[in-house]
Amino acid sequence: MxxxxxxxxxxxxxxxIGDGATLMVSGFGPPGQPSELIDAVLTSGVGDxxxxxxxxxAGGRAISDLFAxxxxxxxxxxxxxxxxxxxxxxxYRAGEIELELVPQGTLAERIRAGGAGIKGFFTPTGYGxxxxxxxxxxxxxxxxxVLETPLYADFALVxxxxxxxxxxxxxxxxxxxxxxxxAAAAEVTIAEVAHLLDPNAMNPETIVTPGIYIxxxxxxxxxxxxxxxxx
Amino acid sequence: xxxxxxxEVAARVALDIPDGAYVNLGIGMPTxxxxxxxxxxxxxxxxxxxxxxxxxxxxxxxxxxxxxNAGKLYVTESVGCSYFHHADSFAMIRGGHIEYCVIGAYQxxxxxxxxxxxxxxxxxxxGVGGAMDLAVGARNVYVCMDLxxxxxxxxxVADCTYxxxxxxxxxxxxxxxxxxxxxxxxxxxxxxxxxxTLADLQSRCAxxxxxxx
Numbered sequence: 001m002x003x004x005x006x007x008x009x010x011x012x013x014x015x016x017i018g019d020g021a022t023l024m025v026s027g028f029g030p031p032g033q034p035s036e037l038i039d040a041v042l043t044s045g046v047g048d049x050x051x052x053x054x055x056x057x058a059g060g061r062a063i064s065d066l067f068a069x070x071x072x073x074x075x076x077x078x079x080x081x082x083x084x085x086x087x088x089x090x091x092y093r094a095g096e097i098e099l100e101l102v103p104q105g106t107l108a109e110r111i112r113a114g115g116a117g118i119k120g121f122f123t124p125t126g127y128g129x130x131x132x133x134x135x136x137x138x139x140x141x142x143x144x145x146v147l148e149t150p151l152y153a154d155f156a157l158v159x160x161x162x163x164x165x166x167x168x169x170x171x172x173x174x175x176x177x178x179x180x181x182x183a184a185a186a187e188v189t190i191a192e193v194a195h196l197l198d199p200n201a202m203n204p205e206t207i208v209t210p211g212i213y214i215x216x217x218x219x220x221x222x223x224x225x226x227x228x229x230x231x
Numbered sequence: 232x233x234x235x236x237x238x239e240v241a242a243r244v245a246l247d248i249p250d251g252a253y254v255n256l257g258i259g260m261p262t263x264x265x266x267x268x269x270x271x272x273x274x275x276x277x278x279x280x281x282x283x284x285x286x287x288x289x290x291x292x293x294x295x296x297x298x299x300n301a302g303k304l305y306v307t308e309s310v311g312c313s314y315f316h317h318a319d320s321f322a323m324i325r326g327g328h329i330e331y332c333v334i335g336a337y338q339x340x341x342x343x344x345x346x347x348x349x350x351x352x353x354x355x356x357x358g359v360g361g362a363m364d365l366a367v368g369a370r371n372v373y374v375c376m377d378l379x380x381x382x383x384x385x386x387x388v389a390d391c392t393y394x395x396x397x398x399x400x401x402x403x404x405x406x407x408x409x410x411x412x413x414x415x416x417x418x419x420x421x422x423x424x425x426x427x428t429l430a431d432l433q434s435r436c437a438x439x440x441x442x443x444x
Contacts, residue, residue: 028280028317029303030296054317079358089356101357104279105321105364112318124367125325128398131359173297173314174280180316208316 004165005217006196010040013190013218017041017155020073022050024111024153024182025063029055031175033062034159034192036220041157047071052111052153054104054178056080056088067091076151078104101131106148108181114150115184115213122147156186160209163193167214168207176208183213192218234407235424242267243422244373244405248331253277255324255365257334258302260375264333275311277329279361281320284312301361324361325368332369334362336376336404338391341438343401343413345374346393359396366397378406378432385436387411387418408432411440419443 007013014037017023023041027033041049042065049072053063056075064085066072080088080099091097102110103125113121122145126132136147158179161172169191171179183189191209196219235243241263248254248264250272256262265287268274276285278300285300286307293307300306323329336347345366348359366372379385387404404411409423409432417439420429433440 029299031280031299032297079360081356081358092356093354099357101359103359103363104317104361105325105368108317108321109325123325125363125397127367129363129395131363171314173295174278174282174299175297176314177281177317181318 005167005214006165007216007218010036010218013037013216014040014044016188017044017046019046020048021046021154024156024186025051025053026158026177026179026182027053028174028177031173032159032177032179034157035062036192036218037157037190038063038066042066042069048073050074052076052151054078054107055082064088072097074098074100076100076102078102078107103131110148110151111178111181111185114152115181118150120147120149151185153186156182156189158183158189158191160191160193162195162197163191163217164197164199164202166199167191167211167217168202169193169209169214170206171208180209183209188215189213190216192220194220233426238263240375240405240407243410244333244375245269248274252330253328255279255329255332255369259335261333261335277323279320279324281315281317282312284309321364324364327368327370329369331371331373332365333373333375334365336374336386337393338386338388339374339401339404339413340391341389341413341417342415343399344391345396345401346391347396350393362396366400371402372400374401374404376406378408387436387438389438417441
């Protein structure tokens with residue numbers, strides 16, 4: 001029946017995520033945050049996770065729930081402080097979670113490099129600061145730079161607005177943020193989308209993430225409908 | 232006359248940003264610059280979570296759950312706006328396409344060093360966000376801050392004692408007491424607020440302050 005990446009439940013969507021996995025999770029604040037997939041990961045009971053995300057989770061149904069449940073060993077992010085949540089702060093102060101702090105643009109570019117097969121890049125960002133301590137440096141065009149390496153994940157969880165069965169995606173407003181980057185940088189990428197469209201209804205000129213990067217697609221309105229039926 | 236209010240500092244910054252410029256505003260006082268763009272000028276505001284042409288804060292039914300700024304507040308679209316992913320957003324910053332950034336600071340050093348991402352307090356959870364990218368990548372880095380801490384220490388210093396955000400990146404510092412430029416050994420006074428005198432400020436700042444020629 002050809003290409004069809006649509007899965008019918010959160011459980012099916014996250015199949016294969018095990019203890020010790022590295023997960024990239026899209027979102028900057030609530031926009032672009034794959035809440036349904038995060039919920040499914042939480043329900044599955046896996047732990048010892050490494051999470052790559054810009055923040056350490058805003059309030060609500062979010063990564064902070066994974067922290068609160070002590071499922072996360074390490075977080076790689078640019079800004080762990082969250083409005084309305086002290087979960088990360090408390091764990092960090094107690095020494096129960098490891099933090100790798102990365103400048104936001106370097107974080108984005110390391111993820112992009114991971115997805116693009118680029119094994120490193122030199123950037124002036126961070127040079128001469130404690131975040132570049134111990135890293136290789138080089139002067140290029142007279143500008144001192146720091147060597148940064150790519151980031152990869154076992155799984156990427158991303159949130160998009162519309163998708164089709166090929167996994168082609170579009171996003172909505174500032175919900176795009178890390179989605180297109182993370183989709184390319186993981187072994188398995190799982191997208192949750194608000195709306196499933198017929199492939200003929202997607203405009204090929206405005207698709208943001210081409211389906212090649214997507215392995216599974218969870219459709220939120222269908223998932224909600226299926227859940228309703230089983231009640 | 233007293234020292235400048237936060238709005239007056241923001242207005243003074245806005246005066247120095249030319250028509251048509253692409254601008255990134257940090258959280259706090261820098262955000263207020265958008266409220267003081269002189270009549271007849273159009274600035275294009277960039278927010279690093281992925282938008283050019285950011286409009287004013289959203290209120291009431293303007294609020295869209297998918298439209299926030301880097302401070303995670305609801306905002307609106309301006310005419311001509313566009314959305315893009317995070318790597319593109321930071322390519323605009325790191326590639327030198329953003330012409331002006333206005334950010335806060337804990338300290339600015341006499342050679343233009345910036346310290347604005349963490350203090351030496353061990354109790355605070357560190358978070359850097361886009362500060363290091365903006366400080367290095369924006370073509371003009373304007374700092375907006377109070378000249379003195381709450382305990383009276385001058386935030387213009389010979390060498391930053393707080394952890395650095397970037398070296399030699401600050402072009403101008405706008406404060407409640409006036410406008411300053413790092414000159415390598417101290418700071419050149421570009422303009423003083425109504426109340427301030429150079430002698431008075433110098434008596435409260437260890438770093439040399441010199442009048443502009």
